[in-house]
Amino acid sequence: MANTASAKKMTRKIAKRTAIxxxxxxxxxxxxxKVEEAIAGGDSAAAADALRVAQPEIMRAAxxxxxxKNNASRKVSRLAARVKALSVPAAA
Structure with a gap:
């Protein structure tokens, strides 16, 4: 338990930051x-739209x-590859 005024203030700040x-x-x-669900549904247009909206959110989180930032870039890259593979017809 925080005893000093500064420690009490820090716990308040940490709680606020944690919530954010x-x-x-x-x-x-x-x-x-949303991107994963669009990919699973097989809808390439919806997946591309979802990725277009998700990419800035992921990078903003980074x-x-x-x-x-490398984690975010990896997520975007892998999702983009999966969306691209979805739009290309599978060669039999």
């Missing part, structure tokens, strides 16, 4: 889920420190 980070992380995951 949790909200941003949840928002990013929601956009990721910029705000929610995820590492």
């Amino acid at each position: 980070n949790r909200s941003r992380r949840s928002r990013m995951r929601t956009f990721l889920r 910029q705000k420190g929610i995820v590492h």
